[in-house]
Amino acid sequence: MSAAILIDGLPATPDDLAHQALVNYGAYTSFRVENGAARGLDLHLARLEQAAVELFGESPGEAEFRRLMALAVAGREACWLRVSLFSPEIGHRNPTYVGRPKVMTNVSPAPPPLANRVRITAVPYEREAPHLKHLATFGLVRARRAARAAGFDDALFVDGEGRVAEGTLWNIGFIQGDRIVWPHAPMLAGVTQALITRGLPQVGLNRETRPVRLDEVGAFDGAFLCNSATPVCPITAIDDVAFANDPVSLAKVEVAWSAQAPQPIADHDDDEGVSRLGR
Template identity: 45%
Template structure:
């Protein structure tokens, strides 16, 4: 699968030079099934906010959506990524406003992730966590270190031990019939927001508060969530969690509830 459209046209190497060399931009990723996706409004909000903050300009989402439809015309099931950057961006004059370019690319659909994760914590906070930016180097670096240490992935915490997020996922904890979401700065994912809305419709209690690594043993369960779905967490550092617990069925129902909207 090698579909990549830049502003609606097939992307060439020269077109992508700025993205590769300057590495200044932002993106969103979503799962597409039968030419439809969940949470399109959340992705729209993310793309518009990121473009305004990074480039000082707006973004025509109707045009972006048309490009998304064109990209998946022959690929009804896939992982779709929309990257916003600017070929005219000049790092020597970063304060200027730049017209955005839109790259729509496809990769194979992600199957549901159901195997429990083991994760290792690291002292790190994502820079500019309000933006899903292309500066992913530290995320993958710490993930690589976690795997080298015998874990599946990396979990981040601030310098005082407050949990923030995983490498490419958000984290939540099940406690006393409800969910606790860490309050530390993190990229607020679209899956996290869809789950929160689904749990609210079920009447499941939720709270956002500081969560310390030192208190993890007091939770009944932990889970990771992103566009690929919900995955139970079996261990954080040396603290174990059950792979199956009371809340997992409610969490899966919450993420399954949002309608799939045609691109």
């Protein structure tokens, strides 16, 4: 079984970890792995590819991502895998390096869902470069702390135009009859959100993506949050607006997610790799 933290497939050095602790320039993705496979793996790979090119100018490529992921999870039946991109050549004084980033893999036990229901508060906030799952998380952690201190479970971000965007660690979906409405605003497109969208036709639900203003959320029948650790969690209220949340509709959303089969990390044609992953 491999070490918990690897850098380009080798045990992490103190210098590598020191750089990660001191310079938060980079991006990551994280997800549950079971028997060498993960739901939405294609989307996680695409996220890493986009971030690598945008932030560093070059990507290790899908084959290398898969190799390093497989090495990280080898010998484990189930775990949580975080894949991070960084470069020791980039720092506060020297930000101009262009080239292939290092890949850090971190394996840990899978976390439980965020909650089984939440009451949230809306706050004005826009993440920097919101389309990226980057390492600059100060703002969202601060927002969660403030929400908890105010008696809520979490915070919902609203942009400068009053549009609902995303939660601190999750995407939000609204239920309107037989339709799931995803808000359109500067935000991170979630993998779980995409998996649910893929499966909605199978459960008889339609979907729409459009701007949703905070002052119109009371018109919806329900709301839920979703992320890789929490496929569906009902939102009972946004500030003073409460939602009934029909259990049947929420169950359909979860079925839409679960209908998307886990994808093997190892290449289908790599029989040796599949064997190493216990498949």
